[in-house]
Amino acid sequence: MIFVTTGTQIPFDRLIRAIDEVHPYLGDVELIVQVAESVYKAENFKIQEFIAPKEFDDYFDRAELIISHAGMGTIISAFVKNKPILVMPRLAKYGEHRNDHQLATATRFDELGYINVAYTEEELKEKLKSLQRTPLKPLFNIDDYASKELISSLQSFINLK
Amino acid sequence: MKILAIASTGGHWIQLLRLKPAFQDNDVVFVSTKPNFASTVKGYDFHAVPDASRWNKMELIRSFFKVWKLISTTKPDVIITTGAAPGLMAIIVGKIRNIKTVWVDSIANAEKLSMSGRLATYFSDKVYTQWLHLANDKVVFSGNIIQ
Numbered sequence: 001m002i003f004v005t006t007g008t009q010i011p012f013d014r015l016i017r018a019i020d021e022v023h024p025y026l027g028d029v030e031l032i033v034q035v036a037e038s039v040y041k042a043e044n045f046k047i048q049e050f051i052a053p054k055e056f057d058d059y060f061d062r063a064e065l066i067i068s069h070a071g072m073g074t075i076i077s078a079f080v081k082n083k084p085i086l087v088m089p090r091l092a093k094y095g096e097h098r099n100d101h102q103l104a105t106a107t108r109f110d111e112l113g114y115i116n117v118a119y120t121e122e123e124l125k126e127k128l129k130s131l132q133r134t135p136l137k138p139l140f141n142i143d144d145y146a147s148k149e150l151i152s153s154l155q156s157f158i159n160l161k
Numbered sequence: 162m163k164i165l166a167i168a169s170t171g172g173h174w175i176q177l178l179r180l181k182p183a184f185q186d187n188d189v190v191f192v193s194t195k196p197n198f199a200s201t202v203k204g205y206d207f208h209a210v211p212d213a214s215r216w217n218k219m220e221l222i223r224s225f226f227k228v229w230k231l232i233s234t235t236k237p238d239v240i241i242t243t244g245a246a247p248g249l250m251a252i253i254v255g256k257i258r259n260i261k262t263v264w265v266d267s268i269a270n271a272e273k274l275s276m277s278g279r280l281a282t283y284f285s286d287k288v289y290t291q292w293l294h295l296a297n298d299k300v301v302f303s304g305n306i307i308q
C-alpha cells in the first residue's frame with residue numbers, strides 16, 4: 001500500500017494530479033490518499049480530506065511507501081517508523097504555502113541523504129514509474145525522542161531556579 | 162515545577178512530544194489546537210485552544226484570551242513551545258506574567274527562523290534553533306529533535 005498524505009490545511013493539486021497521471025505504472029498497489037480541499041478530481045483513486053490520528057497511524061504502519069509534502073510531521077513519522085518516504089515540497093509561487101520553507105527543508109534533508117525528494121511533478125512521475133523496478137528504501141531511522149544534547153540543555157534550563 | 166507545553170498541529174505537535182524526556186519529574190500540562198490530540202498524551206492534563214494559524218484577527222484575539230485564561234488557571238512555572246501562533250501567544254503571556262519561557266523553533270525552518278520564532282526572540286527567555294548555521298547571540302543551537 002502507498003500512503004499519500006499532504007497535511008490538513010491547504011490543497012496540493014500538483015502532487016495529486018501527478019500521482020493520478022502516473023497511476024497506470026504503479027501496478028495493482030492499493031493507494032490511500034489524504035488531501036485537504038482538493039480542487040483537482042483524481043480519476044484513479046478516492047480522496048480523504050481528514051484522517052483521525054489513530055487511523056493515520058494504522059495507514060502509516062501498513063504502508064510500503066509514504067508520498068507527501070515536505071511537512072515535518074510526516075517526515076519525522078517516516079523516520080520513526082522506518083518507512084521509505086518520497087516528498088515533493090509545496091511552493092509559494094503556486095499558492096501551496098505561505099513561503100518556501102518546505103523547499104528549504106527538503107533540500108537540507110536531501111543533502112543529508114535522509115529522504116527521497118522530487119522537486120518537480122516530472123521528477124515525481126519518473127521516480128514513481130521506476131518504483132516497481134527499483135523500490136525506494138528507508139534512508140534514515142530514529143527513536144522516539146529528541147537528541148540527548150537538546151534534552152539535557154532544556155532540562156537544565158527548565159530546572160534552573 | 163509545573164510545565165505548560167504548547168504547540169499547534171502537525172509537525173509542531175510531533176516535535177513537542179519528542180521533548181518529553183526533558184519534562185520528567187515535573188507536572189506537565191499539554192496544550193494544542195485539536196481536542197482529539199488528547200489521545201496522543203494519555204495520562205497527562207490536556208487542553209485545546211482555538212487555532213489561529215491563519216492569522217485571522219478575531220480568531221487571534223479569541224485564541225489569545227483562551228491562552229491567557231489557561232495560563233492563569235494552570236499557573237505554570239515554565240512555558241515551552243515548538244510553535245506556531247498559539248505558542249507565541251503563550252510566550253507573550255509568560256513574559257507579561259513573569260513566567261520562564263522557552264521557544265524551540267521547528268526543524269522545518271532550515272533557512273531562517275520562522276516569523277513567530279523571530280518575534281519570540283523579543284519575548285522568550287530562551288530561543289533554540291535546530292540548525293547550527295542559524296545560531297547567533299540570541300538564538301541557541303543545542304542539537305535537534307531528530308537525533
